[in-house]
Amino acid sequence: MTVIGISGSYGGLNLGDEAILTSAIEQLRAAVPGVEVVVFSRNAAHTRENHAVDRVLNPREAMKDEITPEVERLDLLLLGGGGILYDSEAQTYLREVTIAQRLGVPTYTFAIGVGPLKDRVERDAVREGLDRMTGITVREPSAKRLIEEIGVQVPVTVTADPALLLKPEPFTEEMLAEAGIPRGRPLVGLSVREQGAAAPDLTDAAYHQLLAEAADYIVQRFGADVVFVPMERADVREAHRVMGRMAVSERAHLLQYRYTPRQIIGLMDHFEMAVGMRLHFLIFAAITGTPLIALPYASKVSDFLSSIGLEPRATVSHTTAGTFLADLDRLWDHRAEQKGLLRDRIPVLMERARETAPLALQTVAPRAETAAKAAE
Structure with missing residues (x-):
């Protein structure tokens, strides 16, 4: 054996x-x-x-x-x-x-x-x-x-990343209801992470405020609710900090850290757009063809964006609210185009992962x- x-x-x-x-x-x-x-x-x-x-x-x-x-x-x-x-x-x-x-x-x-x-x-x-x-x-x-x-x-x-080969598990309407996520309005997924040894250039106030302004903009401009998706336990605390800076925090929802990777991939099917920092949050979105926009904090995120044909944007520490909100607006209007791009690029990455x-x-x-x- x-x-x-x-x-x-x-x-x-x-x-x-x-x-x-x-x-x-x-x-x-x-x-x-x-x-x-x-x-x-x-x-x-x-x-x-x-x-x-x-x-x-x-x-x-x-x-x-x-x-x-x-x-x-x-x-x-x-x-x-x-x-x-x-x-x-x-x-x-x-x-x-x-x-x-x-x-x-x-x-x-x-x-x-x-x-x-x-x-x-x-x-x-x-x-x-x-x-x-x-x-x-x-x-x-x-x-x-x-x-x-x-x-x-x-x-x-x-x-390529092995996670690209995972198949989603359905995140049902019942699971959404149990998680306290309302239906009837568009949903946008958000991911935020803490500062750490793997991301030494992050500063707390800058990215908390940037994401809070982005979340408020998503709610007010697109009529959507935002769902914070923790990819590890520490993300729950960071999400609370962002929600605490939001003007319309009643339209923000925090998923519990208790779901499997397959279930989170399935959740992406409910999102009109995914906005965030964590690499695998972005990978999960890309697997399902969910339009995404990243706030890179490390070269691995920029490399992933390049691999799927998206131009890497400035890192968190060099991103202003104005430019980021403009990018959000542009992506919202061109979601169908990015869906097509992901449909073409992700199978290529999957073959490399194999x-x-x-x-x-x-x-x-x-x-x-x-x-x-x-x-x-």
Whole structure:
């Protein structure tokens, strides 16, 4: 039996990462019948309950002598996907990779994102870990550029985010009613995130005020209600801060953080437009052909916009309310055009996303053949 490990930011912390894990497991099971999937997760109970996995470990709680035997029995360890190699966290996420490489277990990145990486120690750790990889796939060109910039010699292939391959689950009218979202008026989805190590250039007041003005404009100009969609728990607090600055907050609704990625993709079908910051919020909108406008806070968002034929706009810190509201107005009037663009571009990205698993699994077959010959 083939045993494949997946290590990343899993455990219910972020819907984008959960979408990636769901997709990765589906692809592995489709490609390798009978595969045993072992996930290294930050919340083992959550992963065990919500994903079709065989074994789960929390490497942040387990000791090295507990992790080593689990890594040693793997035929392949996948790192990612998701944007996990960035300042303050990169070395932590490379822990199982380092153990695997010392044990001679092949390692492969699974359409990861990289950066920001400004700390010299983190850059050195990433370069050392990636240079010992059997292969590297990334989800965006900026990740490839950064990997090459820090001196990694292993060739890098740009594929696409695994979450693009997820199928939506219907978000029914009953679910909308249960969530307190009224019908009868157009709905526009909004996403906001907190400042953090993965988005160091954000400032609180600027983007809270900008999104509050945008939300008010959507209500007053388009006659729509706005629905804040948290992609992780911290987004709930940020949404409350934005709603607190709105003039017409009674027309704003906050979804609870309890839905699956597939359900959120299904929710996008109810939106006339999606406005926001989180990468996977935008990916979920694009999957369903929902017109979207982004407030980029990182290169990964700009890269995604470019990949679907949309011109990346200025980052949050360089965006003014006037220009953003004008862009909202323009998108509202040209929603049908963007729907057509997404209809053309998303299948292309999906095909690129399908390349990731086969590339990684090329590593498994030779290893399995070697083991079989040794047993003869």
